[in-house]
Amino acid sequence: MTDYSRRDFLHKLGIGSLSAVGGGLISLAPPQSFAKITQIKPKRYAMLHDETKCIGCTACVEACREVNQVPDGVSRLAILRQGPFGEFPEASYRFFRHSCQQCSNAPCVAVCPTGASFIDMHNGIVEVNPDLCVGCQYCVAVCPYRVRYINPVTLTADKCNFCRNTNLAQGKLPACVEACPTKALLFGDLNDPNSTISIAIKTSPTYRSKVALGTEPNLYRIPSKIGEISE
Numbered sequence: 001m002t003d004y005s006r007r008d009f010l011h012k013l014g015i016g017s018l019s020a021v022g023g024g025l026i027s028l029a030p031p032q033s034f035a036k037i038t039q040i041k042p043k044r045y046a047m048l049h050d051e052t053k054c055i056g057c058t059a060c061v062e063a064c065r066e067v068n069q070v071p072d073g074v075s076r077l078a079i080l081r082q083g084p085f086g087e088f089p090e091a092s093y094r095f096f097r098h099s100c101q102q103c104s105n106a107p108c109v110a111v112c113p114t115g116a117s118f119i120d121m122h123n124g125i126v127e128v129n130p131d132l133c134v135g136c137q138y139c140v141a142v143c144p145y146r147v148r149y150i151n152p153v154t155l156t157a158d159k160c161n162f163c164r165n166t167n168l169a170q171g172k173l174p175a176c177v178e179a180c181p182t183k184a185l186l187f188g189d190l191n192d193p194n195s196t197i198s199i200a201i202k203t204s205p206t207y208r209s210k211v212a213l214g215t216e217p218n219l220y221r222i223p224s225k226i227g228e229i230s231e
Contacts (some may be wrong), residue, residue: 024046044104044124044190045162045220047174048197048206050108051224054082056095060074067166073219074149076100077176085226094224100147100160101217102126108139108148108157117157123189124218126166130156134142144210145217162187190218 013050044052054165056079064070064077076099083093106126109117117139119125128139133156140148140157163174171180177185188197206220 003040023133041119041121041124042191043122045187046124046197046218046220047162047177048100048186048199048200048220048222050184050186050222051095052099052222054079054095055182055184056093056225057181059175059179059181060097060185063175064160064163065173067163070158071151071153073152074158076158083226092130093225094226097172097219097221098145098147099219100126101145101215101219102160102162104216104218105214107142107215111138111142112137123164124169125162126158127161127164128157130158131155133157135172144213144215 014176016067058079061075061077061079065075068076070076078098080096080098081093082096084091085094086092102125104119104124106117106119109119109126112118113136114132114134116129116134118127118129120127130151133148135157137150137157140150148157148159150156163172163176167173167175167178173187174185177187186197186200188195190198190201191199200222201220204222206222208217208220211217
């Protein structure tokens with residue numbers, strides 16, 4: 001039997017060399033490698049996390065877990081805490097949303113051997129078809145944001161999909177957005193210049209994680225006024 005390694009597989013896909021970043025492997029492929037992925041879509045859903053409003057209550061995490069029936073031991077969404085800054089009783093923290101970035105140039109889609117990882121061409125959401133997923137974990141390894149995991153129940157890849165099959169399918173906002181008590185999350189269509197999220201991004205200072213990699217993430221952030229920007 002021929003020894004067909006993961007490196008051989010990625011090489012044949014034309015993904016190019018790999019480099020370790022943040023403890024995981026990322027693709028260094030040029031943007032044109034993802035040409036078929038970046039077709040213009042009728043809608044381009046995105047999320048904005050306002051770190052100046054986030055209080056780290058994790059209501060979003062619990063809502064996500066309940067609505068999407070996320071098993072124990074894994075999570076589609078986490079809120080990472082940085083700090084404290086200052087001294088008690090004036091100490092404060094910075095909170096960072098850790099979830100799928102919904103990349104327009106998604107490495108996880110490019111490496112999937114079965115087509116299970118795909119981008120919904122109607123709205124730009126990066127999704128996983130569990131019926132096609134074989135649990136090879138290529139997508140888990142190549143994600144530079146370390147947000148994919150293997151669902152211990154279905155044994156297939158999983159991650160945040162903006163509640164595409166739950167709340168969104170029912171005409172609701174993603175569970176995390178609905179649950180946030182401080183309105184620190186905005187969700188909407190970036191192709192609509194008049195949408196709330198489009199206006200907020202145009203009128204507020206924002207940043208996105210690891211944009212130098214060419215992934216074109218659709219998770220925007222209004223930076224906290226304390227601490228350092230987390231990537």
